[in-house]
Amino acid sequence: PSRVLSLFTPSGRPTLGNLLGALLPSARLLPTADCVFGISDLHALTSEHDPARLRERSLELAGLAIAAGIDPARCVLFLQSNVPAHAELSYLLESTAHYGEMQRMIQFREKSERQSAVRLSLLTYPALMAADILLYQATDVPVGADQAQHVELTRDLAARFNRRYGPVFTLPRAVHPPMAARVMDLSDPGAKMSKSVDSPGTIFLLDPVDVVRRKIMRAVTDSGTSVAYDSEAKPGVSNLLAILSATTGTPVAELSPGSYGALKKETADAVIALLEPLQRHYATLSADPATLETVLRTGAERARERAASTVTAAKEAMGLLAA
Numbered sequence: 428p429s430r431v432l433s434l435f436t437p438s439g440r441p442t443l444g445n446l447l448g449a450l451l452p453s454a455r456l457l458p459t460a461d462c463v464f465g466i467s468d469l470h471a472l473t474s475e476h477d478p479a480r481l482r483e484r485s486l487e488l489a490g491l492a493i494a495a496g497i498d499p500a501r502c503v504l505f506l507q508s509n510v511p512a513h514a515e516l517s518y519l520l521e522s523t524a525h526y527g528e529m530q531r532m533i534q535f536r537e538k539s540e541r542q543s544a545v546r547l548s549l550l551t552y553p554a555l556m557a558a559d560i561l562l563y564q565a566t567d568v569p570v571g572a573d574q575a576q577h578v579e580l581t582r583d584l585a586a587r588f589n590r591r592y593g594p595v596f597t598l599p600r601a602v603h604p605p606m607a608a609r610v611m612d613l614s615d616p617g618a619k620m621s622k623s624v625d626s627p628g629t630i631f632l633l634d635p636v637d638v639v640r641r642k643i644m645r646a647v648t649d650s651g652t653s654v655a656y657d658s659e660a661k662p663g664v665s666n667l668l669a670i671l672s673a674t675t676g677t678p679v680a681e682l683s684p685g686s687y688g689a690l691k692k693e694t695a696d697a698v699i700a701l702l703e704p705l706q707r708h709y710a711t712l713s714a715d716p717a718t719l720e721t722v723l724r725t726g727a728e729r730a731r732e733r734a735a736s737t738v739t740a741a742k743e744a745m746g747l748l749a750a
């Protein structure tokens with residue numbers, strides 16, 4: 428059976444892009460795969476952050492993941508920082524990776540350009556992400572398109588390690604949802620919808636539904652009037668069609684809103700129908716943080732057990748002596 432792993436970073440407020448690109452596709456794998464999911468709080472330290480806000484956001488994201496269907500009774504769900512093996516294997520992989528290949532990562536180049544004091548952990552981020560994946564011998568990694576390069580690098584590092592030190596790691600592959608691998612900003616369909624950019628075109632999962640409707644009704648469309656999927660010529664309309672398709676599970680070819688106005692209305696209705704029950708479920712979970720904390724503690728225990736044998740094997744293969 429496939430072994431699935433994905434993590435979500437609590438560095439901003441989660442968006443519709445996170446939901447359609449990763450959370451829902453992850454939840455859909457629960458019945459057929461052995462699944463490990465986590466909140467990558469260590470990754471949230473790679474850019475300027477506020478400790479109090481990080482605590483809140485880690486719990487919020489865990490609650491939202493569960494509300495999106497990532498049921499902790501059917502998978503391992505944990506906070507990355509509660510499992511020391513992640514940082515430990517990350518260091519071993521840093522000693523496998525090259526400075527140049529880290530520097531070439533698109534996300535590093537984009538993020539480091541926007542900052543004056545770039546944290547060193549932003550550069551080494553992909554080694555930690557590779558550790559997340561390789562620790563659990565994951566075969567499939569459900570992620571949005573923006574993470575594809577990091578998963579490719581993970582494969583390269585795993586293959587290099589296995590060649591040099593012996594077969595310790597499983598080579599993983601990224602799996603992307605068919606329509607929502609890259610949900611674009613509603614007000615700027617040339618840019619990815621991002622939790623780190625404050626834009627009127629970003630739908631946050633906890634936005635009140637009237638705000639969601641307003642944001643979708645004000646989405647930028649394209650010149651012309653025909654509703655057709657063509658991401659080059661009609662990026663705005665295509666983004667709405669992709670969201671509508673991913674939200675309703677209907678192939679784009681079977682969607683036929685007659686006008687831009689009808690497309691926006693159908694999309695708003697569909698997104699709200701998806702978010703309303705999610706927000707209700709989240710409200711009950713967040714009303715009882717103690718239970719959520721217990722769930723995460725249990726998840727961390729199970730993750731620590733599973734991660735142990737891979738770190739031990741990697742250390743031994745690299746020539747480190749057992750304690």
Ligand code: TYM
Pocket residue numbers: 432433434435436437444445446447448449450467470555556559560568569570571572573574607608609610611619620621
């Ligand atoms: P993060 O927290 O930025 O995003 C979480 C997931 O959401 C996807 N995503 C999107 N998908 C479609 N359209 C969008 N606009 C969009 N924005 C975000 C991301 O691709 C991701 O799947 N480094 C990762 C977290 C991570 C991880 C891992 C993932 C850490 N370790 C190991 C997989 C395996 C990140 O920061 O994702």
